[in-house]
Amino acid sequence: MTEPHFEHRIAAAVVPVGRLLVRNPFDLTPIATVNQVDQAGVEQALAIAQRLFRDRAGWLPAHQRIAILRRAAELMEERAEALALEAAREGGKPLQDSRVEVARAIDGLRNCAELPRSAGGREIPMGATAASEGRLAFTTHEPIGPVVAISAFNHPLNLAVHQVGPAVAAGCPVVIKPAEDTPLSCLRLIDLLREAGLPAGWAQALMTDSLATAEALATDPRVAFFSFIGSARVGWHLRSRLAPGTRCALEHGGAAPVIVDRDVDLDRIVPLIAKGGFYHAGQVCVSVQRVYADPEIAVPLARALAAAGAAMPVGDPSAETTAIGPLIRPAETERVHAWVQEAIAAGAELIGGGQTLSATCYAPTVLLDPPEDARVSTQEIFGPVILVYRCANRQDAIRRANALPFAFQAAVFSQNLDFALHTARQLDAAAVMVNDHTAFRVDWMPFAGLRQSGLGTGGIPYSYRDMQVEKLLVLRDDGRG
Structure with missing residues (x-):
């Protein structure tokens, strides 16, 4: 029987340069093939993301992003068993635990949907000096820009939710490269978001043909925020190659x-x-x-x-x-x-x-x-x-x-x-x-590797904040009103 084939999820007609064979890690049997793209494909994905971000009139309003994330959670819940079985087959996590992962991913999307209505700006005090008198200052939040995410194999659906979901909630176009061993769950997530109403360019996924192409994706100067989950060796190397101005979060491991x-x-x-x-x-x-x-x-x-x-x-x-x-x-x-x-x-x-x-x-x-x-x-x-x-x-x-x-x-x-x-x-x-083990986690708590274990703070609300910029507005009253 021929394995199912998955196209890339770039929002353009990009010609693939190869096919990645995905195997079941238990018995090594083939379960799917996935298109791979080269640097031309990466260029197309980033160009789309940059174009969407630069068109401020076309930004998705918060209520639309909320509705999309809620609908995606509903769709995921409807297909939870199929998603759990696919995650178990591609990543090797037992079905009983993969079901838990899918339940967390559903809750994660709902968590993302709550963020635009619960996170706001703040007042900056004025009038404390003569120079600041007659002014009102407050902050607002805007999307930081195109987000690029590179994900790990061990939680193929929930990690993708942690990287893609906050970007959608924040209004950032996002391009994600899942792990080579486990791309299918991530591609399913992108499909669910699009089915829920997200325009295709706002969330794209691709598999690269080489490490050099993956590095080109992460280090492109159009990338405003880089989210990496994986080995310390790769994460710290990529951080050293990021373009000036690119912010990042790295999640590695420990002992x-x-x-x-x-x-x-x-x-x-x-x-x-x-x-x-x-x-x-x-x-x-x-x-x-x-x-x-x-x-x-x-x-x-x-x-x-x-x-x-x-x-x-x-x-x-x-x-x-x-x-x-x-x-x-x-x-x-x-x-x-x-x-x-x-x-x-x-x-x-x-x-x-x-x-x-x-x-x-x-x-x-x-x-x-x-x-x-x-x-x-x-x-x-x-x-x-x-x-x-x-x-x-x-x-x-x-x-x-x-x-x-x-x-x-x-x-x-x-x-x-x-x-x-x-x-x-x-x-x-x-x-x-x-009185609990070290692997306890809920997805709204801070999750931060220190020293060589990572950089920045993960967790859905924290990633959401990282994917925004705080903009200050200062209003001057000249006293003539």
């Missing part, structure tokens, strides 16, 4: 730390930590990775986590019972296994897992006390691996948790309020969860 006090109830915390570490095969930028525990409970905790992982069915993400799906590519499975074996050879104790189950599936793995200089301890694993370390005391745990050049989300488990608050204040993190 999220968890500190566990001795007073915890393992039966209550193990399911949370296991979910936070093994969810989506660990392919989440804030997955639980490093767990620092009191020596009295470290070994029982590690064994309980291994048992929890062993009880999670690994396999076909489209199956109802699957809890952990594949890694996105065979090379990632090989890399994770190499890192685990390297840590074991250097002295880590394997508590559970530690083996490949197929070309793309890896067993949920728990290691006890891997060396602090091992790659599993110093780099983002992005696989279903949880590390447990015995720590002499709380200060030792905090020191080790803060030792890496990443800082994103962290967690503390304790029934002692003083322990929890003191530890949370000492952790280098943009967010600290108390």
